[in-house]
Amino acid sequence: MKISIIGAGSVGATTAYTLMLKNLASNITLIDINKKKQEGEIRDIRDGLSFSETNNIYGGDFKDAKDSDIIVLTAGVAQKPGETRLALAEENKKIVTSIFKEIGEIKSTCIVIIVSNPVDVITYLVQEISGLPRNQVFGTGTSLDTARLRSNLAKRFNLDSQQIEGFLLGEHGDSEFVAWSTVNIEGKPVSNLLKKEEMDTIESEIKNEAYEIIKRKGATFYGIATVVTDIVEAIVFNQNKILPVSFRINEPDFDIPDVCLGNPNLIGSNGIMKSWPINLVDEEKDKLKKSAEIIKNYL
């Protein structure tokens, strides 16, 4: 298993470190235009190799990613305090297009996981330009936001977060929403356990969490690195794990534009194995449609 991480910034370097700790790859390549940073991160992570099953972590050029089993894309500009993810669209579209041009033809079975923001816009772009089947290219979508929902509810109800099910859906950004009709704790709908005002507060806390973290420490990277590692694990062990990744939604009934956005899909050895159709109430269908329209504008 060779995993290439493009972008050795906060998210890329932390992801390399987390993948090494979880023994998910025999070889990890870390690639950045900033060669000094790339080298520094590699040398630091390499000091931990003797405690892991990973054989090697090394640097490279974009072309070194072409024979990877998995590519994780984290390169580009990141949000500054108060900046939306969509504000990064123009610059990151240019960066990502030039990166894939330089990589050239990628191994036909490679799976590409997009992290760079705005993740839904960049995922659609890479699906178009990478030359890979669409099911092999998807973004982290609302997986991080969903993880935040689970830990928020776990803390509130004093429970293990793994007992909480449900999704945030739509854009990984300001138009995302909690699909409360899908949220339950071991079979109990959470909407029966909370008042409307409490649900609104929780939703707003989750939607603002990245802004709050960036305001305090300049970036978010531990949470997203853990999410990427969870996705890689689903691919490596063919787990058919259901996650709200960014992918074209397969719900003709929802009447939404052709975009990639956070919605539940089964992740396994071929990337997206199949979609996981969801029953949403009408208000949630409207929110999903609005979110899709916002993404469409940025495409």
Ligand code: NAD
């Ligand atoms: P960062 O600034 O620390 O790192 C970005 C890296 O990309 C830098 O090292 C930079 O040198 C590199 N880079 C820039 N242009 C490049 C190019 N042409 N080729 C190769 N490398 C290039 O940023 P970060 O905090 O690591 O965030 C990375 C991206 O991930 C951002 O777009 C951020 O918004 C996004 N992000 C997404 C999620 C999510 O849930 N999807 C969560 C957190 C961050």
